[in-house]
Amino acid sequence: MATGKPIESAEYILHHLTYLQLDLKSWKIVENSQNFWVLNIDSMFFSILLGLLFIFLFWPVARRAKSGVPARWQSFVEISTEFFDHQVKDIFHKKSSFVAPMAMLCGFWILFMNLMDLLPVDALPAAAGAVGIGHLRVLPTSDPAITMSMSIAVFLLTFFYSFYNKGFKGCATEALFHPFGKWLFPVNFVLKVVEELSKPLSLGLRLFGNMYAGEVIFILLACLTLSYSAPVHLSGVGTAEFFIFAALAVATVFLFAYGRGKWLRAWIPLGLMLVIAIGSVGGLLPAIGGSTYWQILFETGWGIFHWLIIGLQAYIFMVLTVGYLSMAAETH
């Protein structure tokens, strides 16, 4: 957003939610295309980049895996491998050479993609803007095409795996004669179709919804200070106040982290921060803008909370994937 002129919130939000797209018919960079034959290059770029990151973090270890004393990184890789192996063994009771690796890939890939949400919302788009790229969405999991592609791939794998395990007859029996017996086979079939279709939909949309909402909240918080994106002349008092605020923030974090059981004291600097924030919004204190303080407080809070969502959503996707495959493998 290097235009310098005041920016409307709606424009800002829309800008952040627009994909950098490539039209496959005309081979031109487009935006907001509603055609099907269009690629969202930005989310694809970042998802592939993060997939490669996973490979380049884990592959060297796998290639040189020794049974001797492991180095630190190998230990980490082995611990995570063990973790996924354990998760899969809990849910999936047959032997399979691809379920556990797939679970590990899903877990790490989605985790890496979700972590992109913690980058400041403007950092990468602004950098891209500087080299002439107009739009850039850095969070691949807030792109439904990405999350749905994964859930559809899982659905397809489930489908084939189901046939592989139960055969055509087994699948047909399951689809037609359960749960209401053979005389109600149309009802059974409709139910089965709904059940099967709801799996990829819920799997993909859950991840998308969580990450999209998280990103939108970050963007909305960023809107708090939109009016300052033009150069702001700081008054001396305002600057001093801002530094006091920053010092209080450091003190808060420090007391929380190293308070040695007396972390309640952290509420003192935190309270002072709130006083400054409230006071500057109400115009009682000279300030560079009260919403700066609110933005810092809220973004920190939301960021910390978002860690939970990031990990949880990656974990849920992984577990559900294994769960669906396990359902496909087991006859009822």
Added chain:
Amino acid sequence: MSLNATLIAQIIVFLLLVWFTMKYIWPPIVAAMDERAKRIAEGLDAADRARRELADADTHAAEEMKKARAEAAVIIERANQQAGQIVDKARTDALLEAAKQKATAQADIENMAHRARAELRGQVATLAVAGASKILGREVNAETHKALLDELVSGI
């Protein structure tokens, strides 16, 4: 929300990543981990075995020690006996030798005495004649007194 061709492209990307993970990342790590588990199990086994072997070796060594001590005792006893025998033999030998030498010495003495007596026997007649002539102041004819002289000599 709009779905587009990204969907298809990403399905392929996802499947490729799954394939790669399944083929090149997961198996070597799991293999290394299993291998390590095996090696640790073997190591623990070996340690157990070593401990058992050590205990065996200890008892064995103790037994050997006991045996050796017994053997040594036997040897010492035998040596003592032998020493006693040697000393006894030496004593009897010495006694025998002493007795032998004593007998030789006695024989020598008797010989010498015998010889001295014979010599004396040879000279005693002459001495007696000489002594008697001195006493009588005249020549004594030995022939006349031969019987008497012979009696004197036989008296020695």
